[in-house]
Amino acid sequence: MRQDPRIAAAVAALEERGYAIVEGLAEPAAMGSIAEELAPHFEAIAPQDRGNATARIHSRVLDNAPTLQQRLIDPVVSGVMERLLGPNCVRWQLSSVQGIAVHPGAADQGLHRDDDIFRLPHPHPVFEVNVMWAVTGFTAANGATRIVPGSHLWPSGQKPEPGSEIAAEMPAGSALFWLGSTWHGAGANRSGEPRIGFYAGYSLGWLRQEEMMYLALPPETVAPMPEVLQRLIGYELKGSMTLGWLDGRDPRKVLGLDG
Numbered sequence: 001m002r003q004d005p006r007i008a009a010a011v012a013a014l015e016e017r018g019y020a021i022v023e024g025l026a027e028p029a030a031m032g033s034i035a036e037e038l039a040p041h042f043e044a045i046a047p048q049d050r051g052n053a054t055a056r057i058h059s060r061v062l063d064n065a066p067t068l069q070q071r072l073i074d075p076v077v078s079g080v081m082e083r084l085l086g087p088n089c090v091r092w093q094l095s096s097v098q099g100i101a102v103h104p105g106a107a108d109q110g111l112h113r114d115d116d117i118f119r120l121p122h123p124h125p126v127f128e129v130n131v132m133w134a135v136t137g138f139t140a141a142n143g144a145t146r147i148v149p150g151s152h153l154w155p156s157g158q159k160p161e162p163g164s165e166i167a168a169e170m171p172a173g174s175a176l177f178w179l180g181s182t183w184h185g186a187g188a189n190r191s192g193e194p195r196i197g198f199y200a201g202y203s204l205g206w207l208r209q210e211e212m213m214y215l216a217l218p219p220e221t222v223a224p225m226p227e228v229l230q231r232l233i234g235y236e237l238k239g240s241m242t243l244g245w246l247d248g249r250d251p252r253k254v255l256g257l258d259g
């Protein structure tokens with residue numbers, strides 16, 4: 001079967017520049033449904049916990065959020081992960097999920113590399129690839145993610161010069177991909193409307209996930225989700241009795257997830 005050409009184009013851009021934008025990957029109507037799925041979680045955050053006018057919610061939002069769940073297993077996203085992470089693990093995984101609302105008045109987030117949490121010297125093979133879905137449009141004025149092109153190839157210790165970043169502007173329904181090694185950060189919101197994005201981080205299946213997924217999304221919560229998503233969250237045995245067993249057995253069988 002012929003692969004969607006957007007996969008090869010995104011992989012080439014990620015390898016060359018450290019980021020890729022796939023415009024219109026989801027229908028605008030899907031983003032409307034996702035905004036509705038996220039809204040009660042954002043509303044539940046107390047203003048004093050918002051911090052810097054940027055509100056974050058985490059992977060628990062996946063519960064009862066079928067439109068959002070489908071975006072996480074989008075075939076173009078999966079194709080990119082298979083190409084970039086697949087060669088270095090039995091199965092890649094979801095590492096962290098976040099809804100991020102950058103409200104008017106938010107200052108810009110410092111530029112950073114997501115994979116610095118693993119403390120390995122750069123450059124190194126790709127072990128993390130992240131995706132930001134534009135739930136609202138992303139513009140330079142409303143806090144679009146800032147990206148430093150080519151910075152994924154830099155050695156540890158090299159820092160971005162001021163002004164070397166671009167704003168990843170994109171219409172609602174688009175997806176911004178970046179490598180864990182690419183310097184980036186949310187922009188300041190100088191507009192009158194919130195910038196809402198939905199972030200999903202993917203990593204090699206043998207790394208520790210950033211979020212404690214099994215506690216955030218216990219077996220009874222994932223049971224109604226698509227099987228492929230359950231597996232990405234971590235409910236699977238990777239390889240034959242190698243990684244991720246429970247009581248020495250396949251966790252899907254122990255937990256009754258295979259029916």
Ligand SMILES: O=C(O)CCC(=O)C(=O)O
Nearest residue numbers: 100144145184185186187
């Ligand atoms: O919200 C964004 O545009 C980027 C978020 C980010 O880089 C982070 O939270 O580490």
